[in-house]
Amino acid sequence: MAEVSVRKVVKAYEGNVQAVKGIDLEIADHEFVVLVGPSGCGKSTTLRMIAGLEEITSGEIAIGGTVVNDIPPRDRDIAMVFQNYALYPHMSVYENMAFGLTLRKFPKEEIARRVNNAARILDIETLLERKPKALSGGQRQRVAMGRAIVRDPKVFLFDEPLSNLDAKLRVQMRTEIKKVHQTVRTTTVYVTHDQVEAMTLADRVVVMNHGVIEQVGPPQELYHHPKTRFVAGFIGSPAMNFFPARVENGSGALRVLLPNNIVLPVPADRTARYQGAAGREVIFGIRPEHLTEPKNLDRDNISVFEVTPEVIEPMGMETLVHFWMQGAEICARIDPTTPAEPGRPMELAADLNHMHLIDTESGRVL
């Protein structure tokens, strides 16, 4: 097991297209780090560079303190789980899992011990004689993980391993992966485009966009204190609501002007933070759960206004209310017991303790 350092790493393709634009990332020993972002953000390329499957254009990657730029994948002591599992179709489950050890000339008994041990952890002991063809998607995924576990490598690399599974199995395997990591504690780098996977699995989440790292942090920090508009919008489902707004210094107190003449007073503890934005256009962001019925919130720092819901989505444990404001679709989250009907005006309150103001030009959260 080892730590992974990514220093100023750039990946450029022909025609000077940069997929990864000089990223820095330190991954600690035993840590579970998830790289998340939309397609084409460079997350898979970064993972493949760590694996050695892509050459690094410039910069440096170190695993366990050793710079691995010029070390081929087989000597990096890593194991990788691929999106489509990449199991060898002509080998049985046992042979698939044992392949890496056989190539490294491990004694037969040691191979059997490790394979059986991994099979026990993953609950695939009864499948060892089968060929991959005779396995379900979830079982194949387990075998792919087993192949990684038996090697006992320094680092596990996962490249969107759950994307090919159906929704129910995905949730189940997610728990499974977390359980395995808690058992073997191997440093793990996991790539996904699914922010829910990222939030649930990671010790730390790395949000990437357009080849750069937008923010690195524990899931809760990313959720509550996003640093950029991209992170604010990407993390959380349903996504954060954004409105064009304006910060003004009026009658001695700082306030935010929203469309439809809604005026929100800035909470006292944030006045200093937003003072610099006075007189400027900003983006006001608030998560759906902080836009709810007034009775759900403390009386401090809330702002009540009336909206006309267009769509009501009962989710069971909550109800989502969608309405339009100045061309933007806004989502609020209310109690399922609260009566709500499309077209019938209702009162909602914004919890200003959880508001975000974003600089229009830089996209940074103020």
Add this chain to the structure above:
Amino acid sequence: MVADGSHATGGMASRGRGRANAMQRFARRRSTIAFLMTLPLLSIIVGLVAYPAAYAIYLSTLNRRMTAFAGTLNFELLFESDTFWMVAFQSCFFAVTAVLLKASIGFWLAHMLHHIPDKGQRKWRGMLLVPWVIPPALSTLGWWWMFDPSYSSINWLLSVISVPEVPWLGHHWWARIAIIMVNVWIGAPFFMIMYLAALKSVPEQLYEAAMIDGASSFQRLRYVTLPMMANIISITVLFSLIVTFANYDIVRVLTNGGPRDLTHVFASYAFQVGILSGNIPRGAAVSLFMFPILALCAFFVLRSVTRRNKEQM
């Protein structure tokens, strides 16, 4: 009357309709349609394969003048003839050596091509396919001229590097090698194109997984490429074995069986005996020998292909 519904009694009309429905149902059944659609192919096979084969068996049981039934006499005479056993050996030696060489060279070429970037690959692929698309009788003539004792360009090239002249078509072992060389030259591109298609169908991630598992490039070839291509390799080898075993034109043009009948294969020997020497029953008997040998090969190859398919697909 029954078919004419308006005049028939109710019961008879419905029975008639019932029969018509049964006919329609029969005509509409998938198996019926399938049979009708394969009928043209079946008639071609019967006309061009089954009938000549059966006729050859009939011919092989006649006496030389084809006037009386001779039983297994033709076969017995063949078994006693040294030339026949030489032809049997030469056919097997030629087919096995040529197919192995074609398969290896084709595999090597396919690998080379596979690693050329897509842009340049097409023209190389096209050029390498040329030997395969030229009519073999013509290209063999070209080779014959290159092997010619007086004007051999190959010997001239050898003399440049001080290698003594080779009696290409004059000595029977050199003649056998020359026949194999020409056959390989013509046939290797076919293997190349089949293997190239097979190589392209191996998922890249399997190689990546193997690389991470610690496989060297030779081990990736041994444990990923070859098993993944096993079916294509065996089917191509079987197909080529059949075609090579039954080869006629190269031997006919290059050596005509000579020197001293030592380069004949089954097909050219059957032609020699049956047509040129006018012993049609004996010629038919010679040609019939190819069938059991090839049938046995086909049985084993196809069985292993089916088994692999069941396991992997």
